[in-house]
Amino acid sequence: MTAILKTPAAWPAILLRREGETGGETARDPKRRAAAAGAAGPAFDGLRRSVRELGSRGTIALLAEAGLRGRGGGGFPTADKWRAAANAEAPAKYVVANGYGADPSSLTDRTIVEREPDAVVEGVAIAAWTIGAEEAIIAVRAGSTDAIAALQGAIDAALSRGELGDDALATGRRLVVEVRTVQGAYMLGEETVLLKALDGRRGQPEQRPPHPSTTGYRGMPTVVQNVQTLASAAWILRNGAAAFRATGTAETPGTILVQVAGNEQGGVAEVPFGTPLGDIVKLAGGVGAGRSIKAVLVGGPSGGILPADRLSTPYTFEALRLLGAHVGSGSIMVADDRACVVDLARVLTRFCADEACGKTIPCRIGTARLAEIGERMSAGTSRAGDVQLATDLADDIVGSGLCDHERLATLPLMSGLRYFGPEVAAHVERGECPAGVCRPIHFAASAPTAPQPTMAS
């Protein structure tokens, strides 16, 4: 299980209960936790309130009042999504909870599913009730046995208490939640790709509109939400919109799980929106003694590389996008003074290019060319005009992309160019790496047949 970083006591705890509140050992073991939940039963108060007091419209109004936004990286208002799906006329509707956690270096989604499966299932149930869906799916990564066991335990417990099932909450309506495992592609984190995978098709994104909230799983209106969003929705229903508004910022209330990695330690932490990046980095102890922070990688594989002097930036969707980074997978990684920004951007861009699904040309060819430019810089074989070429190419990719993968895949290289101009210039103009990381000789030796440099092993 992932380490949970200790956060200051003043910070709100919405998604993860603090150690001690759930009874120590039980909280750490998902199977025992699920069993305990089944016995004692944290009654689904939020679901009861949604069903018995508020109804569909009331629930959506409450979420709108609370200002809940999607935690999957996009930050789309949850109430708008639910309202569109609730208003759609269709023979069947679905709710899909995205707990895939596409970023291989971030475990935030898995952590909340493992530690708070009840809140996730309750959120799924609330969403299904609100939009009028009978079936809901929680998609998790295949192989995450703890997460699957925890969710299944929570679902079974809810079934035995009568909160789910053929006659959920004695209202005569059917409500079933199913755990499905998906695997095999980074792109599964994207909502339309996930829907395709659940439908048994090749995972390539679809053009929007139509949004999944009108045409989604099996062509029916579908609400696709990140598991953190659903857990937050359940919390709002239990505690009210005002309490939720009291946390985070005015545009983005609430908290989000982040995966922080410093030099010595790392783990998952729950932080309120608007927390300065520097404070989040401090949770993981920064880079340790004797080293200084050179850059912070915010947003996972397609994240931006921000310099140390931007550590005062508040962690919100808007502020990060302005700087050329994004919330993304909630990953925040610290690079110390030994790291080379060009090398880092190269690794990230190469991964994004490799994981492109191949549907659109700006993505399939554009990101591959971008990765090659990064590799040329890193290998000391830059051509004249490479910087301008990369910038123009990135503009074109952003302008003509189909999904966010390709648009965001330009961020590592572009933020590197933006904030670390002199370092990039040293690579491009003189073939030197100030940090001493990029070594053309190394690449030539490691790749005897392929002209493009392979990833250092």
Add this chain to the structure above:
Amino acid sequence: MSFIPGLGLVKGMGLTLLRFFEPKATIRYPEEKPDVAVRFRGRLQLLYDEWGTLKCETCFQCAQACPIECIDMGGMDTKGRFHVHWGPPETYGERREESALRRSGRTVPDRAFEHFEPHDTTAVDGILEDHDYDPKALLEILEATQAAYGFLPVAALKRISEKTGTWYAMIYGTASYYSHLRFEPPAAEIQAAALAGRRPAEATYVAGLGASLHGRTGGDA
């Protein structure tokens, strides 16, 4: 008119010579177009990149778009999993064997065509029965098939296509997308991966990122 030997030849060559000195022009092109079949889309060709590897991702979107199902492929894609031939692979296999027999007097085994050999499909039939022949459960069917055979034999994919009524191109396109599904027996894949110096994209990324973030010290890190 008297018969002059070679006059016809001279006349003919004269016309050719005249044409030879005429200005070169595209005549009547936009107004009059060559008469081709309505379904003609030009000649199909797979493109190669600068390093001589096929750009084809085996997404099979072309095969899915073809109204008369004349496109099919087998072979090695950009991820080193399969190589690509055009046309029905069985035909290729047969023709190749025929010509090998003609030239050398013996058949030459070629691994590239092993994929198209017939396979025992009883296991697939059982799996399809379990999933109620539902094309919506294709991913589960493919995963179960891989568990049964160790990989996805082409014969099994064709069987799934026949039984569920799903387009073969659709099934192949789905199977080629997910990195955990493979078309070759594991041993061969491990060997192929070792030859290509590849690791799973995610493992490579995590290792590369770790090395990049915290600096590489000494040696190859």
